[in-house]
Amino acid sequence: EAGVAQSPRYKIIEKRQSVAFWCNPISGHATLYWYQQILGQGPKLLIQFQNNGVVDDSQLPKDRFSAERLKGVDSTLKIQPAKLEDSAVYLCASSQGDLRNTQYFGPGTRLTVL
Amino acid sequence: AQSVTQLGSHVSVSEGALVLLRCNYSSSVPPYLFWYVQYPNQGLQLLLKYTTGATLVKGINGFEAEFKKSETSFHLTKPSAHMSDAAEYFCAVSVGNEKLTFGTGTRLTIIP
Numbered sequence: 001e002a003g004v005a006q007s008p009r010y011k012i013i014e015k016r017q018s019v020a021f022w023c024n025p026i027s028g029h030a031t032l033y034w035y036q037q038i039l040g041q042g043p044k045l046l047i048q049f050q051n052n053g054v055v056d057d058s059q060l061p062k063d064r065f066s067a068e069r070l071k072g073v074d075s076t077l078k079i080q081p082a083k084l085e086d087s088a089v090y091l092c093a094s095s096q097g098d099l100r101n102t103q104y105f106g107p108g109t110r111l112t113v114l
Numbered sequence: 115a116q117s118v119t120q121l122g123s124h125v126s127v128s129e130g131a132l133v134l135l136r137c138n139y140s141s142s143v144p145p146y147l148f149w150y151v152q153y154p155n156q157g158l159q160l161l162l163k164y165t166t167g168a169t170l171v172k173g174i175n176g177f178e179a180e181f182k183k184s185e186t187s188f189h190l191t192k193p194s195a196h197m198s199d200a201a202e203y204f205c206a207v208s209v210g211n212e213k214l215t216f217g218t219g220t221r222l223t224i225i226p
Contacts, residue, residue, distance in 0.1 A: 004157070042118075042204050042216030043158070056213055091157055103214070105150075105157030 002026065004106035006092050012112045018080035021109045025073070025094030031055075032069055033103060034077050035091040043091055049075065079111075087113045116141045116209045120217035128225045133177075133192040135220050137205030140186065147188040148206040148214065149179055158204065164188065175199070200224045 005024040013019050025032050030051050035043035046065065048056040051072040060067070064083070069075040079086055089110050093103040121136040139145055146165050150158040162173025169181040175198075179190045188205060205217045 040218070042206070042218050043214075044216070045213040048213065093157070102160045102163070103158075105159070107155070107157050 004092055004094055004104055006090075006106035006109055008109060009107065010110050010112075012114065013082055014114050015084055016081040018078065019082055019111060020076055020078045021090050021092075021111075023075045023077070023092030023106060025075070025092070026104055029094035029096055029104070030072070031095045031097060031101075032075050033093040033095075034067055034075070035093065037089040037091055037108070039088070046077070046090075082111075082113045084113050087111055116145065116207050116212070116215050118205050118207050118215055118217035120203075120205050120220050122220055123218065124221045124223065126223040126225055127195045129197060130194050133190070133195045133199065133222065135190040135203050135205075135222065137179075137188045137190065137217060138186055139188065139205075139207045141207060141209050143209055144183075146208040147179075147181060148208075149173065149177070149188070149190050150204045150206060150216075151175075152202045152204065152219075154201075161190070161203075195224050197224050197226065 007022050032049045034046045037043040046060045047067045049069040052069045067077045089108040091108045093105045095101045095103045117140040119138045148163045149161040152158045161177050162171045164171050164181045172178045177192045202219045202221050204219045206214045208214050
């Protein structure tokens with residue numbers, strides 16, 4: 001089966017610009033996650049969707065980050081405006097259900113903010 | 115709140131030697147525990163997980179881990195290291211149905 005797809009793979013922007021990342025989960029997976037992985041750290045959950053509803057966005061910096069999952073399939077994560085500290089790899093993952101189920105990760109988008 | 119500690123940010127072992135990557139967690143209730151592997155420029159891949167039942171869990175690529183409640187540990191082992199095992203390894207914990215909390219990772223280097 002096809003894995004989790006993400007685009008773009010790399011993005012370089014200047015601070016205060018906006019950027020958007022796209023994720024297409026594995027077909028049939030109801031749960032979608034966005035993680036931020038800063039160099040030298042483990043991934044940190046930004047937002048979790050169950051179908052097209054938000055389950056957990058407690059660690060999403062809502063003043064600059066937004067995410068949506070229209071129709072319960074694809075998802076977009078946006079940053080506006082970007083800050084230097086947003087430089088990281090943004091990982092999308094999907095699973096069939098709750099946390100006992102395996103999360104499948106995409107290859108990530110590496111964002112560099114100059 | 116749950117937390118994960120991975121002892122040793124870098125571990126080097128010789129090819130054919132035992133691999134031991136350490137993970138300790140903090141949780142007041144029985145956790146779900148996971149080990150993920152990340153190869154360069156790739157996403158994370160699940161190696162193994164413990165949710166309930168047998169405390170010795172076998173995963174892919176010859177890895178296994180044992181849940182020890184008394185030691186709050188979930189160390190990852192492999193009897194004989196292979197060059198292809200070189201990667202970054204992350205331990206993660208979830209309590210109840212809360213989000214996964216990842217450790218800071220251990221970079222495993224295999225010496226030929």
